[in-house]
Amino acid sequence: DTGVSQNPRHKITKRGQNVTFRCDPISEHNRLYWYRQTLGQGPEFLTYFQNEAQLEKSRLLSDRFSAERPKGSFSTLEIQRTEQGDSAMYLCASSPGRPLKETQYFGPGTRLLVL
């Protein structure tokens, strides 16, 4: 068990550019979650997959954001036309899918800075 991994760990981009982040969940975890965390705040939910199906999306996930989880394995989060307000830590988590015992295991995060 290598835990949840995320790449890249840091990303600096210019406003208007597109960025893509990758998350590899713990193997055999069928649920995968994306959260965003800004300084001094708790993480905020963005979206959630069960296997390859995207079942829930937050209102925070504007049209510029898209997430995929092909074949129910790794997931990608793409931000198009980045804005300075997108600067944050993007966290991925996975869970095994047992109701009521849903411990979510988090990755180290990808820190995005939009200049």
Next chain:
Amino acid sequence: KQEVTQIPAALSVPEGENLVLNCSFTDSAIYNLQWFRQDPGKGLTSLLLIQSSQREQTSGRLNASLDKSSGRSTLYIAASQPGDSATYLCAVISGAGSYQLTFGKGTKLSVIP
């Protein structure tokens, strides 16, 4: 809409002291509650999960309690150590078919040697 509040926002204690962190939530219809630890610039480490039917969970020097009816949880840390210094986050899953965690803003703990 579920809201989670953590008090205090920051806490500084001398090494060896026992301490309590508080968490409250507005909607008592939760599936479970989790306590996490976050070190600066890092991801979250799960500490304890309490299911809605449980009253408390223990792991080593940590004890978490849940009073669902009053919308409160506490995290008790015994015999604090400098290595306990971190931000502690409380989060709930509110049910109704949703598995998203709603987080508080955290309590930043500093344990002074």
